Amino acid sequence: MKTYMDFITDITTNSGLLQELELVLPFPNTDALTVWFSYKGYALGDEDAAMLYQHQNALMDSEEPIHY
């Protein structure tokens, strides 16, 4: 099973994966998020899933602020 790091790597070359994610967002709960990633071959730890769920609205938000 791959990790979130692998997911980040994969979307750089597989834009279809990103589009699939966009279609299923937002997830109703953390479990649904974990199941989707697992179905796609990526295992998320509980903390990672919770972090992603908390920020899921930002994943595709082009207005998401940066803090350099």
Place this chain on the structure above:
Amino acid sequence: MCYAPVSQPLTDSAIAPLKLQAYQQINFGKIALTPQQQESLAGLNRQLIPFCQSLPPALQTGAIFAIQQYFTGFQLGNLQQFFNKFYAPSWTLLGWMGSEAISAAELEQAIHLQGMAYFLHMLDDHLADGQIPISHLMLQLRTQAWMRFIQGAEQLVLSESCQESLIYGWINRYFSGMQGAEPVDSLAAYCDRFRQQLSTTLVLPMILADRTGYNADDVQEAYEAFCIAWRLLDDLRDCQEDALAGELSGIYYLLPLEQRQAWLDCQGLEPAAAQWQQLSECLEFSGVLPAAIREILAWLAIAQAAAERANLPGYAGELRQLAGPLVELLEMES
């Protein structure tokens, strides 16, 4: 290297000065990258994820999350375009210095290391000011970035005997600026301090100057003056945030002495506070805002002249493009 005060002294503002908001939204002109520069930028952006993968497996996913949490936000595209947010002259200088004396692979490595220098600069700032909590993950991320930067720079220096002058001397200058031996009490001192603080990002330009024969003093002046202009622009855009946070930015040092207390009175307050309203009126009517623009343009002019002396006309052209919107704003003000 000394501060060169070239802007006009503060004068009474025009009858109807532009609002502070117009200055907070001002930005450098956009530079149209050449296809080769676009490829370099793509390479810069591509290095971040492999860098995180070079950490122990237990830290890799956490590192990605940390970069998202503290820098890029969670928008996935931001993570893939990490270095797009930097003004291009921060790294294009290296490409303009390419010559037969350095291989394409070495030049690419130099540009990647410049990205690492900027990543370290940001990371150090936020770790030191407490915005990023210390953790084993962040310590290792910083250590790994530092090792990659130093080892890569050492590989690009031709002779071990030159490492002191081309790498470690600049690193010492960086830490001298961070530890702050000299008190800052003026814009001149503020800019001189910043020259020290940007020194790690000067390592690669200096190594390339040594390798390619470009005049090191002129390259240094072009790069440093650009960076000071960038810093002052950031200060202008962030003046509200800085005043409320109690940060003494370049805008504070541009205020007349008798008006600086208004800035200090804002520390810890909210934007709705009367003290901020008072300061913003002071900024709008004292002539400080156009003075800041003139200061930024003066530094860009210094950078451009140094780039031309260094026989880097392409870099000088980029610096000229940066100035465009600022010149237009000043024209509106007058």
